[in-house]
Amino acid sequence: xxxxxxxxxxxxxxxxxxxxxxxxxxxxxxxxxxxxxxxxxxxxxxxxxxxxxxxxxxxxxxxxxxxxxxxxxxxxxxxxxxxxxxxxxxxxxxxxxxxxxxxxxxxxxxxxxxxxxxxxxxxxxxxxxxxxxxxxxxxxxxxxxxxxxxxxxxxxxxxxxxxxxxxxxxxxxxxxxxxxxxxxxxxxxxxxxxxxxxxxxxxxxxxxxxxxxxxxxxxxxxxxxxxxxxxxxxxxxxxxxxxxxxxxxxxxxxxxxxxxxxxxxxxxxxxxxxxxxxxxxxxxxxxxxxxxxxxxxxxxxxxxxxxxxxxxxxxxxxxxxxxxxxxxxxxxxxxxxxxxxxxxxxxxxxxxxxxxxxxxxxxxxxxxxxxxxxxxxxxxxxxxxxxxxxxxxxxxxxxxxxxxxxxxxxxxxxxxxxxxxxxxxxxxxxxxxxxxxxxxxxxxxxxxxxxxxxxxxxxxxxxxxxxxxx
Amino acid sequence: xxxxxxxxxxxxxxxxxxxxxxxxxxxxxxxxxxxxxxxxxxxxxxxxxxxxxxxxxxxxxxxxxxxxxxxxxxxxxxxxxxxxxxxxxxxxxxxxxxxxxxxxxxxxxxxxxxxxxxxxxxxxxxxxxxxxxxxxxxxxxxxxxxxxxxxxxxxxxxxxxxxxxxxxxxxxxxxxxxxxxxxxxxxxxxxxxxxxxxxxxxxxxxxxxxxxxxxxxxxxxxxxxxxxxxxxxx
Numbered sequence: 260x261x262x263x264x265x266x267x268x269x270x271x272x273x274x275x276x277x278x279x280x281x282x283x284x285x286x287x288x289x290x291x292x293x294x295x296x297x298x299x300x301x302x303x304x305x306x307x308x309x310x311x312x313x314x315x316x317x318x319x320x321x322x323x324x325x326x327x328x329x330x331x332x333x334x335x336x337x338x339x340x341x342x343x344x345x346x347x348x349x350x351x352x353x354x355x356x357x358x359x360x361x362x363x364x365x366x367x368x369x370x371x372x373x374x375x376x377x378x379x380x381x382x383x384x385x386x387x388x389x390x391x392x393x394x395x396x397x398x399x400x401x402x403x404x405x406x407x408x409x410x411x412x413x414x415x416x417x418x419x420x421x422x423x424x425x426x427x428x429x430x431x432x433x434x435x436x437x438x439x440x441x442x443x444x445x446x447x448x449x450x451x452x453x454x455x456x457x458x459x460x461x462x463x464x465x466x467x468x469x470x471x472x473x474x475x476x477x478x479x480x481x482x483x484x485x486x487x488x489x490x491x492x493x494x495x496x497x498x499x500x501x502x503x504x505x506x507x508x509x510x511x512x513x514x515x516x517x518x519x520x521x522x523x524x525x526x527x528x529x530x531x532x533x534x535x536x537x538x539x540x541x542x543x544x545x546x547x548x549x550x551x552x553x554x555x556x557x558x559x560x561x562x563x564x565x566x567x568x569x570x571x572x573x574x575x576x577x578x579x580x581x582x583x584x585x586x587x588x589x590x591x592x593x594x595x596x597x598x599x600x601x602x603x604x605x606x607x608x609x610x611x612x613x614x615x616x617x618x619x620x621x622x623x624x625x626x627x628x629x630x631x632x633x634x635x636x637x638x639x640x641x642x643x644x645x646x647x648x649x650x651x652x653x654x655x656x657x658x659x660x661x662x663x664x665x666x667x668x669x670x671x672x673x674x675x676x677x678x679x680x681x682x683x684x685x686x687x688x689x690x691x692x693x694x695x696x697x698x699x700x701x702x703x704x705x706x707x708x709x710x711x712x713x714x715x716x717x718x719x720x721x722x723x724x725x726x727x728x729x
Numbered sequence: 730x731x732x733x734x735x736x737x738x739x740x741x742x743x744x745x746x747x748x749x750x751x752x753x754x755x756x757x758x759x760x761x762x763x764x765x766x767x768x769x770x771x772x773x774x775x776x777x778x779x780x781x782x783x784x785x786x787x788x789x790x791x792x793x794x795x796x797x798x799x800x801x802x803x804x805x806x807x808x809x810x811x812x813x814x815x816x817x818x819x820x821x822x823x824x825x826x827x828x829x830x831x832x833x834x835x836x837x838x839x840x841x842x843x844x845x846x847x848x849x850x851x852x853x854x855x856x857x858x859x860x861x862x863x864x865x866x867x868x869x870x871x872x873x874x875x876x877x878x879x880x881x882x883x884x885x886x887x888x889x890x891x892x893x894x895x896x897x898x899x900x901x902x903x904x905x906x907x908x909x910x911x912x913x914x915x916x917x918x919x920x921x922x923x924x925x926x927x928x929x930x931x932x933x934x935x936x937x938x939x940x941x942x943x944x945x946x947x948x949x950x951x952x953x954x955x956x957x958x959x960x961x962x963x
Binding site: 557592595597599600603624 | 911
């Protein structure tokens with residue numbers, strides 16, 4: 260694998276060397292494995308054919324030697340000579356058999372040897388010993404297998420075999436094995452090239468897409484064909500890209516919204532100060548304008564505080580302040596806190612639910628979330644005249660719901676409500692910055708709960724679902 | 730004149746805090762790191778200390794505070810911090826701080842809290858009867874009268890009035906009220922506290938003179954027999 264080199268920059272890094280290509284390495288490694296398997300197989304084949312043959316020849320030689328030595332012992336030298344001649348003329352392996360009998364002086368008595376002197380020196384003391392040698396036969400040197408033994412009467416008996424046939428077989432087997440080794444190495448090499456071409460084609464498609472994305476074309480996606488590993492990798496990368504694009508959109512949306520949300524109050528502050536300067540002769544007006552300007556700036560500071568709060572909540576560093584608490588008590592406290600504010604708007608706000616429900620949580624954050632929900636209900640559900648707050652146990656979860664009876668929220672807006680700065684069209688003229696539900700969602704997420712927003716027909720319901728404490 | 734020690738490394742914030750406190754009549758000494766701050770704490774008695782949470786030096790703000798409390802010194806301490814999270818607040822309070830304010834903050838909130846700390850001694854005194862002008866609040870009988878006439882209050886309104894009377898003549902912010910009366914610490918989104926005050930005002934000020942609860946623009950409320958400087962009409 261080529262190490263990424265900083266100076267090479269992004270994208271085009273050229274064709275990888277054979278060593279650098281993982282495909283080539285995989286294929287060559289696989290080829291070597293095949294070659295090793297072939298070698299093992301060849302060894303088995305070789306020793307299974309040539310080896311067996313060799314042992315069979317040795318056995319035959321020894322058997323014949325034993326038989327001839329026995330006949331000499333029983334019937335004397337004359338019988339042995341007759342036996343040797345019969346053996347050489349029985350037309351069974353006669354052309355490969357080598358037999359010779361010489362007296363103590365080295366004079367040939369029988370057999371098909373040209374001269375005893377041509378026989379390689381043999382340790383004739385040991386019956387059953389075999390030796391490989393080379394000797395001239397019919398004018399040509401051939402490899403032979405020999406066994407010599409000294410008989411009781413001092414004469415020497417030589418039994419052997421011409422190995423021309425075995426050499427031929429050995430040659431055939433060895434050639435076949437060499438050929439197959441060469442073919443398997445070639446196959447491994449060309450297989451590596453093929454592998455590499457296939458892999459590079461698949462990876463190349465992914466790399467081209469990532470290069471396009473690196474160049475700024477964020478909507479580019481990898482073409483996914485089939486269901487293999489690369490298709491899955493492509494799908495995973497595409498999913499990641501979708502997520503990144505959504506986050507980028509979110510960031511863009513937030514920064515646009517911040518810019519937009521800051522422009523209006525900053526413009527207002529500027530105008531106030533401008534007016535204050537013009538009317539500087541009137542100290543009272545100056546003070547009043549300065550105060551209003553400070554109020555506007557305070558609003559901006561609180562907007563930033565909220566953004567920072569959401570960021571801190573989303574970073575999730577608050578798990579330390581979680582403690583068992585009574586969600587219903589918080590709901591009753593917040594209901595009581597907002598009762599008067601609701602009454603001012605001609606609405607009734609009432610708690611109706613379980614007397615006590617234990618959950619694990621941060622008391623201030625949960626109160627903050629509930630306060631936001633009630634605040635929204637008062638602001639947007641005013642025409643309904645009534646708000647219900649309740650805590651209930653449902654399937655092992657504590658559900659804190661705030662429901663108003665106002666105009667509700669159009670279905671198209673429902674999913675976007677928890678986005679930072681998102682505001683439903685018909686509510687834009689009401690005070691607010693579109694951060695309330697984003698904070699609620701972040702608080703609920705931190706608690707490992709879910710926030711369900713639905714049209715309650717009539718009205719709107721926000722339900723926070725938290726795991727109940729046992 | 731109360732003296733106040735400010736330990737804050739950021740020059741701009743330090744000047745802002747010092748200027749604000751001096752304008753409000755405090756004698757202010759400022760230090761920029763924990764070592765000098767700790768030395769100052771040993772040198773003199775302070776009525777209140779404003780301490781930055783993050784400080785350069787061997788110990789941060791929490792470390793300085795812990796050393797102070799370890800000596801058994803209970804000088805009121807307000808922690809200032811850029812770490813705007815309840816968790817940090819809990820840690821600060823656990824280390825022995827008396828109050829906690831996160832940056833950025835408005836001067837009125839800081840002044841209200843510093844003043845509250847300076848008067849803490851009065852707050853903790855065990856009393857059963859609070860009186861401001863012609864208004865009396867009997868903590869034992871849970872009874873409020875103005876000019877001798879009994880005024881019927883809800884329990885929470887009673888606690889709200891009690892808090893205001895205990896901080897008589899002192900500005901209390903909306904966040905301080907939410908903390909002191911409802912015992913929740915978060916930034917109330919809308920006018921929910923204003924509505925509670927206006928309801929209380931309707932009961933204690935509407936039919937009597939002089940009005941006792943005054944609105945301080947951009948800061949909060951003050952309960953006193955006479956409106957102080959810089960206060961807007963109710």
